Amino acid sequence: MTITPEKIAASNKVAVESLLNVSATALSSAERLAALNLNTARSLIEDSLANLKALAEAKDPQAFAALQGSFVQPGTEKLVAYYRGVYEIATQNQEEITKLLETQFAELNKNLNTALDDAAKSAPAGSDIAISAVKSALAAANSTYDSVSKAARQVVDIAEANVTTATNAAVKAVGSTAKAARKSA
Template identity: 50%
Template sequence: MNAFAAREQFASANQASVEILTTLANNAFTQLERLTELNLNTARAVLEDSVAATKTVLAVKSPQDLVALQGTLAQPMLDKAVIYGRGVYEIATDGQQDIAKLFEVRVAELNQTFTDALDKAAESAPAGSEALFAAFKSAVDAANSVFDSVSKATKQATEIAEATVTAASTAVKGASRKAAASKKSA
């Protein structure tokens, strides 16, 4: 019975590992698909803007018009770069969050399994071994506390990065509006 239970637990652990790896692979492919789509859409938009800019430059009749045109041609590329950077950031953040959720669930399951096994072992242990099992439980609790702290720190770092990306996007948009307003008044 013991050997059968051990084989069953081993098979169950292997099945869980295969499921985790399958989920990770599917998540990676999803993120890769999103990144590929973003790259293709960005390349298409840049090509269209480049063609339009080339036509505009070829239609210029005087050097003054060319100088005035310079700033307006660069702005769409800058806007696209900001949008592209934000898109890549969102894809990476989504992928990281999916992986973090998966590992949080798996760690919780492993902790529960380990705690249950420890409790069963404590029940059949000889008298006087309570301190040893209490030390094991304390070590598990400490490890869980560290994992929770790292998880919280990762979430905070993600929030800080999100705030930075948002601030950068806002700054670029503000600079774009300022440049457009100054050209209109000139």
Template identity: 40%
Template sequence: MTQFSPEQFAAGQKSHVDTFFNLTNKVFEGVEKLTILNLQAVKSIFAETQETAQKTLSGKDPQDLLKLQSGLTQPAAEKAQAYSRHVYEILTGTQAEFLKAAEAQFAENNHSAQTFIDTLTKNAPAGSETAVALLKSTITAANTTYDTVHKATKQAVEIAESSFDAATTAASKAAKDTATQTSRASKAA
């Protein structure tokens, strides 16, 4: 039987540490993007609230307030949708980085396992063919399972994206309809 050398073990550990820190950096990048987005949103909301308060206080009659209210509904809904879209993009971007790293790690581990099996097969004592065949079969089954799970995950992400897009479109239409109804009601009053 072959044994792993200390150099092989150290290289494997270095690879795992590199992957860990790479993924940790990706998490921090995602958190940083979310923090910047949230700060921008708060800053924008504060400025808009100040502007709305000034317009409200300068209104001369209730009709002005109704017009102001109807003019705020749709933009607020659109901004909320834009914010949600940005959050979604940040999260899916971070997830894509994790998937890419996982795929690279799996490929590296798969290559190492295959190299180990090949070395083991060459150096296996007589009569161990059954054990080697079982080991090869196990690795093939693990690879097949990984491929199946990977494809299912991709499909689930695609379905989630299309559902998010459909929900965003429906919410946008509902906001426009509400704004139109509010506008008509304020004109009629």
């Protein structure tokens, strides 16, 4: 196996492209997170001003208390929506970077197998056992990586389902509490 300047240049080009792809993905996620934060802040200010105006126009203490209770549910829903947005951005970023890394990992495996095949062609007699052992170890490592990757995806899916269920339950509980508070006011 001969390492030529062209192979080194091609390898460097792939590494730089991979770094640029990861950087672009991270920057895109940062932009989306900044937009989410800006929109959430804008909405919070607008809602706060509207709520203050409504409270200032309340005619009696019961109306004031009822208004306060009516602000809880929408505020909670917006808070949950914000955290869902942050979670989605983070999850999408992680998925995109994972795909990029998996592509690089597959390319590395392909290159290693090609290098081993090239080495086998020019290796002295009897070295085929060592090359087979290295290929077997590489296959075992790939299998382990696949198993761990699948298990990690299952854990993420389960955690995501649990977070969604807990979030929905919390929103419903706050809604019920707010309704009960308005009725008693």
